Amino acid sequence: MVKLNVIYTRTGDDGTTGLVRGPRRQKFDLRVEAYGTVDEANATIGQARLGTGSMPKIDMMLGRIQNDLFDVGSDLATPGEDDPAAHKSLRVTAVQTLWIETQIDHFNEALTPLKSFVLPGGTPLASALHVARTVTRRAERIVVELASLEPDVNPEAIRYLNRLSDLLFVLGRVANNNGEKDVLWVPGNYGDLKKGD
Structure with a gap:
């Protein structure tokens, strides 16, 4: 059990931070950027959960x-x-990634088939889930870059983030009335713009 009684330690005032093991690293270090962006993705999911009141199963899943x-x-x-x-050490496992895949398959079954790319939007919950999806994708890109420089990165962490972003996309469609309220991309659509506008 983690016990945190002291919130500030002053040890990071020199611009470094401690990892679980190994020497301290600069706060702009790519590994710190990687887990920091994962934390950011987590916060966006927490924000999205504010809109799941009518979807308790999805809320519980997002909590997990x-x-x-x-x-x-x-x-x-x-x-x-x-x-x-x-x-x-605690490591992400294939079981966690497989659980995400199971959720994707389950929720994707009821969705209206896609005829175009989906724009982030529709309901407030769908929009929030798309924000979480894009931050998760950014986290994945950073972890992939980190793995290219530090080969000890667990490849399952990359797979988990990849699948999670897919799940958040699917859940965004679920939040849009199972895709009925999706906002679809119309390539080259200039709307009602007139020449010179």
């Missing part, structure tokens, strides 16, 4: 995902191999 994202953050904040004699 928020917990999983803390696992992802812990994974990313723990570089290097475990000492066999020490406590095993």
Whole structure:
């Protein structure tokens, strides 16, 4: 159990932060950026949950995902191999990613088939889920970049974020009355603009 009694330590006043193990790193370090962006994605999901009052199952699912994202953050904040004699580090597992895939398959079944790309919008919940989706995609890109520089990054963390962004897209459509209220992209649509406007 984590116990946090002191909120500020002053140890980061020099622009560095501590990981679970290893030397302190600059706060702009790519690993710090990676788990920080995962934290940002988590916060956007928390914001989206404010609109799930009429969808308790989705709210519970998003709550589980928020917990999983803390696992992802812990994974990313723990570089290097475990000492066999020490406590095993928390890592994202294939079971967590498979659960996300199961949710995608379940919710996608009832959706109206897509005829175009979906624009972020529709209902407030759908819009919030699209924000969460794009932040999750950004987190995934940063983790992929980190993995190219530090090969000890758990590949399952990348897979989890990839699937999560897909799930958030599907849930955005669910929040738009199962796709009925989706806002679709119309390529080259200039609306009612007249020449010279």
